[in-house]
Amino acid sequence: MRVISSAEIDQVLTFPALVDALAEAFAGDMVTPVRHHHEVEHPAAHGTLLLMPAWSGPATPGGFMGVKVVSVFPENGKHNLPSVLASYLLMNGETGEPMAVLDGTRLTVWRTAAASALAARYLARKDASRMVMVGSGSLAPFLIRAHMSQRPIREVALWNHRPEKAESLAAELRAEGLPVRAVTDLEGAVREADLVSCATLSSSPIVKGEWLKEGAHLDLVGAFNLKMREADDEALRRSEIYIDTDAARSEGGDVALSLQSGAITPDHVRGTLSDLCRKPHLRAEKAITTFKSVGTALEDLAAAILVWRSTAIPS
Missing domain, CATH: 3.30.1780.10 (ornithine cyclodeaminase, domain 1)
Incomplete structure (x- = not known):
């Protein structure tokens, strides 16, 4: 062995x-x-x-x-x-x-980032070039590289609630040749973004639905239990939602919490990654899309x- x-x-x-x-x-x-x-x-x-x-x-x-x-x-x-x-x-x-x-x-970090990139293959606009990475933990570099493998990302804005951590990671990734810069104005960065990826342990929403522009794709990776949240109800209400597996309806924050509160209805969730891979989604140009993952074996x-x-x- x-x-x-x-x-x-x-x-x-x-x-x-x-x-x-x-x-x-x-x-x-x-x-x-x-x-x-x-x-x-x-x-x-x-x-x-x-x-x-x-x-x-x-x-x-x-x-x-x-x-x-x-x-x-x-x-x-x-x-x-x-x-x-x-x-x-x-x-x-x-x-x-x-x-x-x-x-x-x-x-785990490789497959988690790859699953988000797989969802973006179907849900993000083909010309998506501006990305925001919310969080600068161990998953952040993998998510950036994964999304860049599927879409023509030319700019990555990196935000963290501790700015010095964002600055440090952004410098490391720039040294590798990746187009990453640290930002402190999250709202401004999200309003310009084609793709927003979140990997945090936040207990309250960070990304607001009113910030998402037409055609944006929101990737929610953190918030792995029902005490955590990365996006608000408005972000989910405005989105065509897909999840990695049906477990995301009851596990993890974001989608499960919005379903529990009645902010969105069960049929607001369009399907799973299996659904996307078996019958690819044809997105409307101006549609906002969201992918929520909780991980699967x-x-x-x-x-x-x-x-x-x-x-x-x-x-």
């Missing part, structure tokens, strides 16, 4: 290839049971254990099987560790034989398979 590090994952993955792999997976027949969620009590800390299984469907003989094991320990900072850690076990779908263990934390398995095939040692 092989161990595949974060460096190896970075070396072999590209967003065009990963977005294509996710498109094939969402249009296919992978089986993705409901994720297992367990609260873990420890004398020194409280944590959460998540188990996310998936396997190739009956139309794919042999195939693959996998499970991501995720631990969430909010107090890990005092141990100089990330609060979220993950490992991915990839197995032979016919025999169950373990094939590889991958760095699940790295795999299907994405992890598709990404792990691509890494495995890209790092396989020829026999």
Whole structure:
């Protein structure tokens, strides 16, 4: 059994290839049971254990099987560790034989960004050139690169509630040749943006619907529980909404919260990524679109398979 590090994952993955792999997976027949969620009590800390299984469907003989094991320990900072850690076990779908263990934390940021870019492939205008990145955490560089792989992005405005963090990340990305600048006027940046991507842990809306111009695409990646929110009700009311899976109707902030409050009705959500990949959406030029993701094991398995095939040692 092989161990595949974060460096190896970075070396072999590209967003065009990963977005294509996710498109094939969402249009296919992978089986993705409901994720297992367990609260873990420890004398020194409280944590959460998540188990996310998936396997190739009956139309794919042999195939693959996998499970991501995720631990969430909010107090890990005092141990100089990330609060979220993950490992991915990839197995032979016919025999169950373990094939590889991958760095699940790295795999997650790649597949999460790729899923947003896949949605933008269908929902963002083809000529989208101005992007706003809200948040400067670990996902931000991946989301910027992912969206740039699908649309002709020429300008990226990066905003964070702590301006110094936005300045620091923007400088790093400019050094890589990416057209990123830090901004403090979020409203002004959003009003000019063709694509707005949010990856924060905000407990209250940051992006307001009145700021979104005609034809804009809103990508909501953060707000992973019902205590968080990145966009207000008006942003969702004005949008054609798509979600990664039906779980986003009840999990995570934004869409689930607007549905609960009655700000939008269930039929306001047009469909899922599977729907988009099987029957592409024909967007109106002036339509505002929104994509909300909560994550799915299907994405992890598709990404792990691509890494495995890209790092396989020829026999």
